Amino acid sequence: MCRSTRRWRVCCRTSSSRRPALPSDPLQPTWRSQALEALRIADPAAKAQAARAIDVRQGRSGAVDDLHAGSDIPGRPPRPLLVDPASLKPRKPSTREGRGALLHALAHIEFNAIDLALDAAFRFGGLPDDYYRDWLRVADEEALHFTLLREHLRGLGYDYGDFPAHDGLWQMAERTRHDVLARIALVPRTLEARGLDAAPPLRDKLAAAGDTRAAEILDVILRDEVGHVAIGNRWYRWLCRERGLDPEVTYRRLAAEHRAPTLRGPFNVAARRSAGFSDAEIAALVGDDGPAAPGARGPTA
Numbered sequence: 001m002c003r004s005t006r007r008w009r010v011c012c013r014t015s016s017s018r019r020p021a022l023p024s025d026p027l028q029p030t031w032r033s034q035a036l037e038a039l040r041i042a043d044p045a046a047k048a049q050a051a052r053a054i055d056v057r058q059g060r061s062g063a064v065d066d067l068h069a070g071s072d073i074p075g076r077p078p079r080p081l082l083v084d085p086a087s088l089k090p091r092k093p094s095t096r097e098g099r100g101a102l103l104h105a106l107a108h109i110e111f112n113a114i115d116l117a118l119d120a121a122f123r124f125g126g127l128p129d130d131y132y133r134d135w136l137r138v139a140d141e142e143a144l145h146f147t148l149l150r151e152h153l154r155g156l157g158y159d160y161g162d163f164p165a166h167d168g169l170w171q172m173a174e175r176t177r178h179d180v181l182a183r184i185a186l187v188p189r190t191l192e193a194r195g196l197d198a199a200p201p202l203r204d205k206l207a208a209a210g211d212t213r214a215a216e217i218l219d220v221i222l223r224d225e226v227g228h229v230a231i232g233n234r235w236y237r238w239l240c241r242e243r244g245l246d247p248e249v250t251y252r253r254l255a256a257e258h259r260a261p262t263l264r265g266p267f268n269v270a271a272r273r274s275a276g277f278s279d280a281e282i283a284a285l286v287g288d289d290g291p292a293a294p295g296a297r298g299p300t301a
């Protein structure tokens with residue numbers, strides 16, 4: 001990982017609202033229009049670079065601007081081939097091909113996560129500037145995750161696009177495109193949060209297969225993903241307050257309306273707590289599917 005990446009991360013982990021603001025140039029593209037442009041890019045490396053280049057220390061969010069996208073989003077490369085998830089083969093990290101397929105699946109999740117964060121920033125207007133700062137920070141970190149996984153995949157002799165993949169993440173973005181509350185409830189607080197549960201056993205499998213570099217990358221990803229889910233929780237609760245809604249009742253309604261996947265344990269309770277899920281939410285989750293795994297780890301523990 002390069003030093004500039006670390007510097008950026010230290011910088012963006014301080015409260016964004018306390019960053020020194022540079023004077024804004026009215027002719028400069030807004031943060032939201034830059035997010036839309038990055039979302040349109042099909043080449044994976046160029047998209048990741050564009051997502052990382054959006055600088056929220058200068059310019060303006062464009063929160064009240066009217067932005068529209070056609071059918072050209074998200075920009076995607078011709079491969080990977082998108083298939084029915086049921087047709088994807090299980091991946092065993094003990095073989096080179098199995099490890100390649102597994103790392104490819106993770107890279108695909110991260111590539112989609114760049115689009116999801118950019119879309120959260122571009123699509124929903126009229127929100128506080130900190131909302132856009134938060135999602136553009138997420139887009140930057142997802143772009144880093146994708147880049148780290150792709151580099152490692154290349155080291156194994158494969159590249160992004162070499163294995164088939166599925167389109168489940170973006171399909172949820174489509175289903176929730178009309179309402180920021182539904183989007184935040186079901187993408188960061190459901191799909192990304194599921195990654196908190198899945199990452200530790202996956203990390204251990206890769207380490208057991210002798211891939212210490214993959215395990216290190218998973219550690220970085222898990223640490224950052226707690227922050228992404230925390231951002232989701234922060235804005236979900238803010239939106240519920242603004243609309244006078246009960247967060248827990250509303251979540252159940254939205255999950256049913258938008259056909260959210262049923263979450264199955266074991267759950268990474270420590271990571272979910274760090275990400276801001278309430279005791280009642282965790283109890284409801286664990287109660288739905290038995291106790292949490294005693295070995296589940298939080299990245300900050």
Ligand SMILES: [Fe+2]
Nearest residue numbers: 110113142145
């Ligand atoms: Fe990520």
Ligand SMILES: [Fe+2]
Nearest residue numbers: 113192225228
């Ligand atoms: Fe994420």
